[in-house]
Amino acid sequence: MERADAARNRRAILRATEELLSSHDLSEVSMDRVAAAAGVGKGTVFHRFGNREGLMRALVEERVRALSDGFTSGPPPLGPGAPPAERLAAFFDAVVELATRNVKVMAAFEQASTDRLNSPIYLAWHAHVSGLIASASPSLDADLVAHLLLGSLHSDLMLRFLRTGETDRLATGLRSMVSTLLR
Amino acid sequence: MERADAARNRRAILRATEELLSSHDLSEVSMDRVAAAAGVGKGTVFHRFGNREGLMRALVEERVRALSDGFTSGPPPLGPGAPPAERLAAFFDAVVELATRNVKVMAAFEQASTDRLNSPIYLAWHAHVSGLIASASPSLDADLVAHLLLGSLHSDLMLRFLRTGETDRLATGLRSMVSTLLR
DNA sequence: CCTTAACTGGACCATCGGTCAACTTGTGGT
DNA sequence: ACCACAAGTTGACCGATGGTCCAGTTAAGG
Numbered sequence: 001m002e003r004a005d006a007a008r009n010r011r012a013i014l015r016a017t018e019e020l021l022s023s024h025d026l027s028e029v030s031m032d033r034v035a036a037a038a039g040v041g042k043g044t045v046f047h048r049f050g051n052r053e054g055l056m057r058a059l060v061e062e063r064v065r066a067l068s069d070g071f072t073s074g075p076p077p078l079g080p081g082a083p084p085a086e087r088l089a090a091f092f093d094a095v096v097e098l099a100t101r102n103v104k105v106m107a108a109f110e111q112a113s114t115d116r117l118n119s120p121i122y123l124a125w126h127a128h129v130s131g132l133i134a135s136a137s138p139s140l141d142a143d144l145v146a147h148l149l150l151g152s153l154h155s156d157l158m159l160r161f162l163r164t165g166e167t168d169r170l171a172t173g174l175r176s177m178v179s180t181l182l183r
Numbered sequence: 184m185e186r187a188d189a190a191r192n193r194r195a196i197l198r199a200t201e202e203l204l205s206s207h208d209l210s211e212v213s214m215d216r217v218a219a220a221a222g223v224g225k226g227t228v229f230h231r232f233g234n235r236e237g238l239m240r241a242l243v244e245e246r247v248r249a250l251s252d253g254f255t256s257g258p259p260p261l262g263p264g265a266p267p268a269e270r271l272a273a274f275f276d277a278v279v280e281l282a283t284r285n286v287k288v289m290a291a292f293e294q295a296s297t298d299r300l301n302s303p304i305y306l307a308w309h310a311h312v313s314g315l316i317a318s319a320s321p322s323l324d325a326d327l328v329a330h331l332l333l334g335s336l337h338s339d340l341m342l343r344f345l346r347t348g349e350t351d352r353l354a355t356g357l358r359s360m361v362s363t364l365l366r
Numbered sequence: 367c368c369t370t371a372a373c374t375g376g377a378c379c380a381t382c383g384g385t386c387a388a389c390t391t392g393t394g395g396t
Numbered sequence: 397a398c399c400a401c402a403a404g405t406t407g408a409c410c411g412a413t414g415g416t417c418c419a420g421t422t423a424a425g426g
Contacts (some may be wrong), residue, residue, distance in 0.1 A: 003392055004405060030309055031383060041406035048404095085334055138386065144356040147343075151334040160330075164238055173327040184422055186372060214414060224375030229415065231373095367410070367426105382413075390405070396398090 012047050013038040017059055021104040026111065032053075056109040057119065063102050064121055067094055071128055084136035085182050089175050091129065092149075096171045099158050107155035125150060137182045145181065149174075193231050198214055198220040204287040209294065212237075239292040240302065246285050246303055250277055254311055267319035268365050272358050274312065275332075279354045282341050290338035300330075309333060320365045328364065332357075 002010075016038035020029045031052060050057040076082035079091040084093040099106055109119075116122055127148050136143035154173060161170045185193075198219035203212045214235060218225040232238040259265035260273040282289055292302075299305055312328035335357060344353045 001393095002404060005392070009404085030381075032381085042384090043386080043406050044404075052383065057266045094264065114226060117343055138398095141352070141356050144352060145360065147340055148356065148360060151337055151340060152331045154337065157330055157334060160300055169324070169327060173324050173331065177364065178246055181360065184424095188423070189373060192374085204409080211414075215412085218375090226375055226414090227373075235414065369426090370422105370424100372421105372423080375419100379416075380414100383411100385410075386406105388402105388406095390426090391401105391405095392403080393401095393410095 006048070009038070009040050013040065013048060013055070014059055014062065014072070017055060017106065021108055026104065026108055029108065053109075053112040053114060054160055056105070056112045056161060057121075059105050060102075060109045060121060063105060064098065067098055070094065084132045085179065088129065088132045088136065088178055091132070091177055092174050093124055093171055095125070095153060096158075096174060099153055099155075099163050100167045103155055103158050103162055107159065110155050122150070125177065133182070140181070147182075149178065188225055189231070192221070192223050192227055196223065196231060196238070197242055197245065198227055200238060200290065204291055206247075209287065211292055212291065217299065236292075236295040236297060239288070239295045240304075242288050243292045243304060246288060247281065250281055251307060253277065267315040268362065271312065271315045271365070273355050274315070275361055276354055277349065278308070278336060279341075279357060282336055282338075283345055283350045285343055286338055286341050293338050305333070316365070323364070332361065332364075335340065335360075 013034065017029070020033060028049050031045055032042055034055070035045045040046070045055065049058055070078045071087070071091055071094075073079055077086045078094060080086075082090070088126055110116060113119055128145075129149060130142045130146035133145055134139055157172070158167075161167050186314050196217065200212070200217050203216060203220055206306055215225055217238070218228045221228070228238065232241055253261045253271070253273055254277075256262055260269045261277060262270075265273070291298060294304055309326075309329050312332060313325045315323035316323055316328055341350075341353070
């Protein structure tokens with residue numbers, strides 16, 4: 001069991017990190033600053049999260065949980081029940097929306113991550129997308145196509161379209177790309 | 184004009200960098216090590232290339248020149264003359280081949296780059312791909328689709344498929360994806 | 367040659383992610 | 397109510413990094 005003060009500090013650190021990320025440039029958010037902003041010692045941050053990557057992953061996982069639940073056990077069209085093609089479209093819509101609302105956090109995680117492709121989140125997303133593609137269109141190399149599609153969600157592209165306020169252009173573009181590929 | 188000793192050092196630095204990149208892990212290739220391996224002072228490296236990003240960009244540009252020349256003024260199907268769809272296919276084949284032969288260099292550049300999307304190389308590639316898409320299939324959002332397709336060339340995906348020796352799987356997958364999208 | 371602008375080297379700097387050993391504190395058992 | 401001790405906290409400290417700076421060196425044109 002996690003002690004009460006430990007839990008309080010964990011929350012303080014996560015909140016401080018997200019606050020710093022939203023108000024400062026990524027390169028200015030050092031572990032020292034996070035600790036200071038959270039009002040704890042630097043050692044505490046590392047004790048809780050292991051390293052920079054761990055901290056950022058924890059933050060991302062927090063933001064991503066709703067989506068994960070949504071596509072594994074939520075109602076259609078995101079969750080099970082709808083035809084694969086519709087579920088895929090719903091998934092990419094949801095992911096783009098989530099990513100645009102959390103670009104800074106996603107970018108921070110990407111940058112701190114040693115191997116993105118093996119992070120639990122990427123693995124889960126890839127398995128989901130890959131599975132849907134396979135059942136919607138068995139002739140495709142589902143595993144590969146899933147990687148290619150997920151590659152579109154890199155934070156730098158998201159940032160680009162977010163800055164110009166064209167995030168729905170991205171969403172529609174991706175959507176139509178997915179549907180063309182499955183046909 | 185560049186002095187003779189300066190030119191010699193530039194070459195030595197570039198060669199040392201590529202040698203270090205190919206034999207060591209990316210994180211172990213520091214500017215100090217590059218300088219040492221090239222047999223010059225650290226100051227010289229920074230004087231020549233400005234910063235880490237500049238050095239890596241110079242290296243990439245060296246490797247990429249042949250391809251750039253190829254698609255702007257070389258013979259078809261890569262260069263002008265062939266129908267857009269064929270030129271696109273040729274371009275992605277060439278790019279995958281080039282990327283697989285230089286993953287480490289590309290990865291180093293990506294990691295050191297502040298904003299990939301505005302680097303001269305990305306801009307040139309995007310303009311090329313976007314133009315071909317527009318003329319092959321005017322109903323598409325060419326600019327966007329070009330970004331999405333180029334996103335597939337991220338070094339981490341390349342590394343993944345290179346490690347397992349499946350780079351031609353990637354190439355064929357991308358090729359068929361492109362042709363499906365244009366139809 | 368000789369002048370001078372270009373080039374060079376490496377000590378130096380701030381900062382970073384991460385460690386650690388000494389200290390404090392929450393908690394479950396009695 | 398107390399105590400023992402596991403769990404948590406802290407910040408000084410460490411090695412490494414990218415980048416700066418300037419005193420000294422050197423190539424090259426007149």
